Amino acid sequence: xxxxxxxxxxxxxxxxxxxxxxxxxxxxxxxxxxxxxxxxxxxxxxxxxxxxxxxxxxxxxxxxxxxxxxxxxxxxxxxxxxxxxxxxxxxxxxxxxxxxxxxxxxxxxxxxxxxxxxxxxxxxxxxxxxxxxxxxxxxxxxxxxxxxxxxxxxxxxxxxxxxxxxxxxxxxxxxxxxxxxxxxxxxxxxxxxxxxxxxxxxxxxxxxxxxxxxxxxxxxxxxxxxxxxxxxxxxxxxxxxxxxxxxxxxxxxxxxxxxxxxxxxxxxxxxxxxxxxxxxxxxxxxxxxxxxxxxxxxxxxxxxxxxxxxxxxxxxxxxxxxxxxx
Amino acid sequence: xxxxxxxxxxxxxxxxxxxxxxxxxxxxxxxxxxxxxxxxxxxxxxxxxxxxxxxxxxxxxxxxxxxxxxxxxxxxxxxxxxxxxxxxxxxxxxxxxxxxxxxxxxxxxxxxxxxxxxxxxxxxxxxxxxxxxxxxxxxxxxxxxxxxxxxxxxxxxxxxxxxxxxxxxxxxxxxxxxxxxxxxxxxxxxxxxxxxxxxxxxxxxxxxxxxxxxxxxxxxxxxxxxxxxxxxxxxxxxxxxxxxxxxxxxxxxxxxxxxxxxxxxxxxxxxxxxxxxxxxxxxxxxxxxxxxxxxxxxxxxxxxxxxxxxxxxxxxxxxxxxxxxxxx
Numbered sequence: 156x157x158x159x160x161x162x163x164x165x166x167x168x169x170x171x172x173x174x175x176x177x178x179x180x181x182x183x184x185x186x187x188x189x190x191x192x193x194x195x196x197x198x199x200x201x202x203x204x205x206x207x208x209x210x211x212x213x214x215x216x217x218x219x220x221x222x223x224x225x226x227x228x229x230x231x232x233x234x235x236x237x238x239x240x241x242x243x244x245x246x247x248x249x250x251x252x253x254x255x256x257x258x259x260x261x262x263x264x265x266x267x268x269x270x271x272x273x274x275x276x277x278x279x280x281x282x283x284x285x286x287x288x289x290x291x292x293x294x295x296x297x298x299x300x301x302x303x304x305x306x307x308x309x310x311x312x313x314x315x316x317x318x319x320x321x322x323x324x325x326x327x328x329x330x331x332x333x334x335x336x337x338x339x340x341x342x343x344x345x346x347x348x349x350x351x352x353x354x355x356x357x358x359x360x361x362x363x364x365x366x367x368x369x370x371x372x373x374x375x376x377x378x379x380x381x382x383x384x385x386x387x388x389x390x391x392x393x394x395x396x397x398x399x400x401x402x403x404x405x406x407x408x409x410x411x412x413x414x415x416x417x418x419x420x421x422x423x424x425x426x427x428x429x430x431x432x433x434x435x436x437x438x439x440x441x442x443x444x445x446x447x448x449x450x451x452x453x454x455x456x457x458x459x460x461x462x463x464x465x466x467x468x469x470x471x472x473x474x475x476x477x478x479x480x481x
Numbered sequence: 482x483x484x485x486x487x488x489x490x491x492x493x494x495x496x497x498x499x500x501x502x503x504x505x506x507x508x509x510x511x512x513x514x515x516x517x518x519x520x521x522x523x524x525x526x527x528x529x530x531x532x533x534x535x536x537x538x539x540x541x542x543x544x545x546x547x548x549x550x551x552x553x554x555x556x557x558x559x560x561x562x563x564x565x566x567x568x569x570x571x572x573x574x575x576x577x578x579x580x581x582x583x584x585x586x587x588x589x590x591x592x593x594x595x596x597x598x599x600x601x602x603x604x605x606x607x608x609x610x611x612x613x614x615x616x617x618x619x620x621x622x623x624x625x626x627x628x629x630x631x632x633x634x635x636x637x638x639x640x641x642x643x644x645x646x647x648x649x650x651x652x653x654x655x656x657x658x659x660x661x662x663x664x665x666x667x668x669x670x671x672x673x674x675x676x677x678x679x680x681x682x683x684x685x686x687x688x689x690x691x692x693x694x695x696x697x698x699x700x701x702x703x704x705x706x707x708x709x710x711x712x713x714x715x716x717x718x719x720x721x722x723x724x725x726x727x728x729x730x731x732x733x734x735x736x737x738x739x740x741x742x743x744x745x746x747x748x749x750x751x752x753x754x755x756x757x758x759x760x761x762x763x764x765x766x767x768x769x770x771x772x773x774x775x776x777x778x779x780x781x782x783x784x785x786x787x788x789x790x791x792x793x794x795x796x797x798x799x800x801x802x803x804x805x806x807x808x809x
Contacts, residue, residue: 291785
């Protein structure tokens with residue numbers, strides 16, 4: 156009984172995000188002209204999964220009480236890289252996918268090394284590395300173009316047994332292969348501990364540096380998986396500054412909606428995934444209600460503003476005014 | 482002994498050298514090195530015309546970085562710069578389309594829109610205790626959304642007023658561009674506020690430890706809110722000047738000012754954690770960044786290469802002197 160209650164308290168943010176997502180998705184599908192069909196779910200899943208990968212990447216870093224403002228740019232860079240490499244015979248394609256994932260891992264490792272071993276503030280460091288990644292992406296693709304192995308792309312964006320979107324299955328696999336082992340490992344726990352209180356964690360001999368480094372590195376990897384999927388959806392590579400920035404912004408929105416604390420040490424990537432799916436669904440609500448698409452950026456901005464303001468309710472629980480100041 | 486000898490050596494140096502912050506000194510040294518490197522490439526790098534031209538270009542960034550510095554001194558950050566700049570520019574140009582009164586009120590109206598964005602930021606940070614990084618990203622998105630709805634997704638057709646063009650491109654004193662004069666005035670005001678007023682002392686106090694500042698009787702929330710409002714207003718004013726320079730506003734005109742403004746402040750030795758830094762450093766940072774951009778564009782470096790060099794230089798310089806103490 157008691158275990159059950161602790162588990163509920165721990166997963167409250169995740170469950171809330173799941174709830175928001177289910178309500179929004181029901182509103183979305185009931186008002187969609189085609190209704191709740193496999194095709195509607197597939198389209199929604201494909202759009203949502205992209206953001207879900209980036210949101211997972213952001214979660215890993217946010218858990219350590221840092222922030223990665225370069226996730227969107229890693230996504231762009233790997234998108235451009237994939238549009239060169241993920242082509243040709245199955246063997247070449249496999250090598251290409253591995254190279255793209257490695258590139259993401261390296262980007263994440265660079266961020267981690269600068270923040271942890273270089274001891275720079277994550278905000279400034281990742282804005283600067285983001286500029287570098289964007290520059291490299293632009294070098295690879297000065298103009299939108301390129302191609303991708305279409306068999307693989309169609310397989311990963313289609314439907315399994317004509318019902319389940321393959322992209323959702325891929326997301327599940329990534330969660331099982333990356334997130335679950337990480338969060339249960341010593342390094343995952345070190346990342347949580349570092350986010351919750353770095354001094355206390357350091358004093359108790361937790362390997363905080365390696366834990367944080369792993370978090371940044373895996374964030375790069377997850378962002379590169381997002382970049383791969385972006386290539387699979389669009390068949391091209393494009394280095395568009397605005398779209399990279401938008402992904403970074405939306406990843407933060409998704410993380411907040413998913414119940415991950417921006418002060419670190421609290422939340423899970425599962426919550427962030429539901430946050431991402433919910434954010435995408437809310438953004439698409441405008442289309443089913445036939446609004447001018449021009450209103451979409453404002454609508455998404457207002458949702459983001461409301462989502463981040465919700466955290467202010469914690470102020471009502473503060474008994475001592477000094478706790479206003481962290 | 483060792484302390485007295487050190488004191489002895491320092492005592493013999495001129496006063497301004499003794500008091501100089503190593504970070505500010507490094508930044509100025511880098512400016513000199515950049516100029517020397519540039520003069521190896523082309524003779525005209527040391528000509529007065531070129532240097533004045535650089536100062537004029539730097540003045541836009543200088544105005545924006547002034548607001549950014551105030552916020553960074555508090556230990557916060559303002560990521561809403563891109564669309565504060567664009568909103569200021571677009572709203573000033575939009576006001577100009579409304580007859581004579583509109584032309585007169587164009588500049589104040591543009592600045593006011595920036596102040597409004599800043600007040601939302603400040604309210605969120607100071608009263609709702611939302612991390613500044615997040616709330617400013619959100620208001621940036623909202624400002625972008627508002628401008629997209631207003632302009633219909635295209636660059637607005639309204640053009641800048643004569644006054645805006647005069648402020649940005651004219652010169653009241655022969656040879657000295659107006660932009661430089663404006664930057665000097667704003668800079669002087671900022672130095673006065675930071676060093677001679679209780680507001681300035683409170684800003685440094687909050688940046689060091691907000692709890693202690695609150696306990697010593699400062700209304701920290703009001704100060705934070707004012708600082709964000711000033712930052713928003715200065716960003717928008719930078720946008721007004723930019724619109725005057727290009728004689729119209731554009732959709733993504735502010736994007737190129739977020740990283741440079743943060744970088745200028747931080748390269749100038751202001752601690753990103755707040756509470757430490759001088760305006761002289763920010764001036765050095767702004768000039769340094771402008772020179773770097775100018776040299777890269779004179780060398781006809783494509784956009785991609787510029788972004789890469791830019792990011793690498795900022796990380797490298799921060800690694801030189803912007804590191805946090807080790808956790809022990």
